[in-house]
Amino acid sequence: MPGLSKHVFLKTIFCPTLGWWLHNGKIRENLTPDVLFRMEQGKKIGALARQLYPGGVFVYASGSKTAASLTRELMEDPRINVIFEGTFITGNYVAKADILIRNGDSWDLVEVKSGVQQKQDYLEDMAYTTVIARNSGFTPAHICLQLLNKEYRLGMPPEQLFTTVDCTEEVRKFREQFESQLDSVDTTLHSPEEPCPMLTMNCKKCEYFDTCMGSEVDEHIFNIPRLSEKTFQALVSSGYISIHDIPEGFRLTPGQANAVRCVQCGEISIDPVLAEQLDYVVWPAFYLDFETTQLAIPCYPDLAPYDSFPTQYSIHLCDSCGNIIEHRDYLADPQRDCRRELAVQLISDLAGDGSIITYSNYEKTMITILSRLFPDLEGPLNSLLGRIVDLEHGIKCIQHPQFRGRTSIKVVLPALIPDLSYDGLAINNGSNAMITFASMIMGLYSAEEMLQKRTELREYCKLDTLAMVRLHEKLHEMLGK
Numbered sequence: 001m002p003g004l005s006k007h008v009f010l011k012t013i014f015c016p017t018l019g020w021w022l023h024n025g026k027i028r029e030n031l032t033p034d035v036l037f038r039m040e041q042g043k044k045i046g047a048l049a050r051q052l053y054p055g056g057v058f059v060y061a062s063g064s065k066t067a068a069s070l071t072r073e074l075m076e077d078p079r080i081n082v083i084f085e086g087t088f089i090t091g092n093y094v095a096k097a098d099i100l101i102r103n104g105d106s107w108d109l110v111e112v113k114s115g116v117q118q119k120q121d122y123l124e125d126m127a128y129t130t131v132i133a134r135n136s137g138f139t140p141a142h143i144c145l146q147l148l149n150k151e152y153r154l155g156m157p158p159e160q161l162f163t164t165v166d167c168t169e170e171v172r173k174f175r176e177q178f179e180s181q182l183d184s185v186d187t188t189l190h191s192p193e194e195p196c197p198m199l200t201m202n203c204k205k206c207e208y209f210d211t212c213m214g215s216e217v218d219e220h221i222f223n224i225p226r227l228s229e230k231t232f233q234a235l236v237s238s239g240y241i242s243i244h245d246i247p248e249g250f251r252l253t254p255g256q257a258n259a260v261r262c263v264q265c266g267e268i269s270i271d272p273v274l275a276e277q278l279d280y281v282v283w284p285a286f287y288l289d290f291e292t293t294q295l296a297i298p299c300y301p302d303l304a305p306y307d308s309f310p311t312q313y314s315i316h317l318c319d320s321c322g323n324i325i326e327h328r329d330y331l332a333d334p335q336r337d338c339r340r341e342l343a344v345q346l347i348s349d350l351a352g353d354g355s356i357i358t359y360s361n362y363e364k365t366m367i368t369i370l371s372r373l374f375p376d377l378e379g380p381l382n383s384l385l386g387r388i389v390d391l392e393h394g395i396k397c398i399q400h401p402q403f404r405g406r407t408s409i410k411v412v413l414p415a416l417i418p419d420l421s422y423d424g425l426a427i428n429n430g431s432n433a434m435i436t437f438a439s440m441i442m443g444l445y446s447a448e449e450m451l452q453k454r455t456e457l458r459e460y461c462k463l464d465t466l467a468m469v470r471l472h473e474k475l476h477e478m479l480g481k
Contacts, residue, residue: 004092004189006128012185013124013178015206017197023189030207037435038114041296045114046098048297049146052159053099056082064094068136075100075107075138083107090135092186097129099146109133109140110164114296116150116305118165126167127174131182134175143168148305154298161297161305199236201229219243219263224256225405231256259405266401268478274397275479278472280389284325284354287316287472289464290366291430291457293437300337302373310342310366311437314461315349322473327465331458334440334450340377343370347380355389359409359468364388391468394475409467417470420463427453427460 004023012019021027031039050056057080061067067087074080083100099110111126126143133140149163188195199213204222206212214220219242221227221235231252240246243263252260262269292308303309312331319325328349332338346367350356358364364385371381395407402415410429413420422428427436436453439445445453 004094004186006095006125008189009093009128009178009185010124012188013181014202015197015200016185016188016195017212018206018208019185020189020191020195021208024194026194027208033435034431037438042114045148045296046112048158049099049112049162050084052162053082053084053101056084056099058084059086061087064089067096068094088129088133088136088138090132091182092190093132093135093182095129095132097133100140103141106141107138108142108144110144110146112146114148116148118145118147118167118170123167123170124174124178127171127178130171130175131178135179135182142166143171148296150304152298152305154301154303199241201232217242219404221246223263223404224252225259226253226256255405258399259403262399263401263404268401269399270478271397274394274475277394277397278475278479281321281355281357281472282353282387284317284319284352285357285389286350286352286354287318287357287465287468288350288363289314289358289461289468290363291433291437291461292366293434293441295438295441299441300339308366309339310370311338312457312461313342313346313349314458314465316462316465316469318469321476322469324466324469327462329458329462331454331461332437334437339370340374343374343377343381346370347377347384350384350387354387356384356387357389357391357468357472359391359471361390391472391475395471398475398478409464409471412471413467416474417467420467420470422460422463425460425463426456433457433460 008019008023011022018027022029050058057074059067059070059074061070064087067085068089071083071086071088074083075086081102084098086097086100088095088097097109098112101108101110109126109130111122111129113122113125115122122145126145130140130143143166145165145167146162147165149161152161197212203209203213204227209222214222221232221241221243223243224231234251235241235246238250240250243260246252246260246264290310291312293311294306294308296305298305298307300309311334313329315328316324317326317328330342330345330349332342356363367381367384371378374381392407392409395412400412400415403411427433436457440450440453
């Protein structure tokens with residue numbers, strides 16, 4: 001019975017050891033809430049795409065061989081013009097085509113994806129399916145990618161949700177590569193011996209890196225910020241796997257060199273410019289953080305697929321550094337469009353002349369989006385922009401061995417405020433917050449669960465602004481203020 005799927009094949013191309021582990025049951029992939037949510041959205045998009053072809057026939061069959069046989073019968077039937085989940089087999093490999101559309105004497109192969117633009121991953125998916133189809137005796141006339149249309153808005157006809165791109169030529173190079181690798185991948189996966197892992201740039205993207213190639217390396221070179229393939233190869237070819245091994249003078253960018261020196265010496269250094277950054281703050285100050293959500297299929301007017309929109313905010317109000325006098329927040333009702341209500345409440349909650357302290361440019365971007373959406377609120381919303389002080393600019397004045405040249409709050413917080421952690425929260429990162437609210441919009445929770453999720457979202461967002469208060473206080477402490 002064929003047992004090699006597209007997923008296992010592509011993972012083996014990515015890393016033979018990872019593919020072997022998957023195929024031989026040595027690991028089970030961790031399906032995070034983010035992955036599960038994307039899978040659910042993908043299923044919904046696939047179902048909507050099939051609705052565009054009311055005469056299409058779905059290949060329902062138990063077992064790949066039966067499905068492949070049924071697919072051949074349907075393709076030979078002149079009355080059938082569209083087939084869903086057409087199945088092809090060659091050797092130990094099996095592939096399914098999302099949609100097959102009759103094109104004269106041949107067929108077009110269509111892959112449905114829930115993204116809005118062409119990606120290499122999509123081309124590789126189509127190339128694998130094409131290779132297995134060709135080796136089983138079927139060569140598609142065209143290989144097309146059906147994507148979400150960025151111009152789609154709520155209320156438009158369903159057919160306008162999608163756009164189709166002919167990727168026949170783009171798929172060719174991957175198809176030729178995969179055809180030459182079918183036998184070697186098959187041999188690797190069915191070998192009783194586990195392939196010896198090799199360090200490549202792919203390892204940086206692997207969730208198993210810390211227990212594989214990175215398990216016995218202190219400060220791996222992957223911790224170097226913005227590491228390029230060229231620099232990676234130069235380091236590895238010189239025998240440098242740990243940052244501690246890199247000699248002074250090795251060719252790195254200035255930012256990389258500073259991060260490497262900081263890790264090697266283990267000392268914190270502070271740019272005197274930090275004092276100027278802190279002096280920008282006007283008290284009382286408002287520490288502001290937004291949470292946003294995005295959906296593949298827009299839920300409100302004036303939104304395109306995957307447009308981010310604010311759903312909640314948290315504000316800690318301080319009359320001096322570290323002295324909290326009030327907490328304010330807002331959380332939208334997922335059953336209606338609350339963007340205007342959020343904007344009006346935000347203007348009220350930030351009333352005054354004090355600085356609005358954020359971390360990164362994201363809050364400024366969201367306020368700008370709201371001002372364009374509601375022209376009558378443009379004045380008061382734009383007035384907020386001039387009061388924003390980005391705390392990350394201050395953090396960038398610090399070289400810390402645990403930062404490794406990075407300044408995201410999730411990197412900085414454990415280094416400077418180790419006692420403040422997100423670990424005990426039910427929702428402990430922005431991705432989970434986004435998915436939670438999106439699931440609330442989609443009605444995936446009971447009434448009781450909705451109340452609980454609202455509490456969890458508020459707790460998470462509140463900790464984000466509290467973290468900024470604590471970080472700001474720490475910066476003052478480091479300067480001896």
